[in-house]
Amino acid sequence: MKTYNTIIILITGISLYSCNQNSSKEESTLIFQKGVKIENNNFTGNAYLEMLINSDSINRNSVGSVTFEPGARTNWHSHPNGQIIVAIDGEGYYQEKGSPKRILKKGDAVKCPANIPHWHGASENSEFIQIAITSRVSGPTEWLDAVNDKEYKSDE
């Protein structure tokens, strides 16, 4: 019976160790640092920015990883050269003025057309991590009104 107890303890130990190994790997799937909390008035809710690449006079793209907490979103805004969004994790929303909002999941990529007001952010119940690739060839982002709760929740 003592042998059986030892076997049970061993199996349990090995299982716990091996599952822990897996879950460490799982935690390490976060690709980018969360970055710093965005404190300006162009967002609703809590969002964080990790700048990856700054634009310069030759390559005028900036690249940043943005983490939106559930319910957080940008204001309506537009870009004179458009913007590219690549969804990295969680579930997000993307909406262009006059079109229904779209659900974004990891691996989805969206090109926001030039000068078309749009917003993006997390869904109500999920964090959303995205890369934003913003071209500044023809000028900076134009920030517009906040996305109110009615707009955020609407499916139209």
Next chain:
Amino acid sequence: MKTYNTIIILITGISLYSCNQNSSKEESTLIFQKGVKIENNNFTGNAYLEMLINSDSINRNSVGSVTFEPGARTNWHSHPNGQIIVAIDGEGYYQEKGSPKRILKKGDAVKCPANIPHWHGASENSEFIQIAITSRVSGPTEWLDAVNDKEYKSDE
């Protein structure tokens, strides 16, 4: 003794089930499709491209996810507006002409300067997944010689 056998079988079953749950989650951490095998002569070894965004006349950036098998790499090449590389998974190398090669791990971002010959690819023992953000504002990529084994293995 029968009871102990049953307990051992139960514990083993639960462990396997629970570990399987974890490993399914782990598999789902791949963000992009692997895409299609790159068949042109600008690469050594096996690499795959999943195009995420094509450039157009207003937003002249293309965005693609490239998966390099271990040892695979681009030829030397340069871009008239530079290029941005974001490491997504595995371990890769990046080298500019005249500088030591750098190791890239997930979350690392590199801006390749305009008109500077460089190459990137996987390390010898790891796959490497990267996003390439290529600006075509001033023209297409200029492809150069293959990275030979001596260059690939050198630390200088």
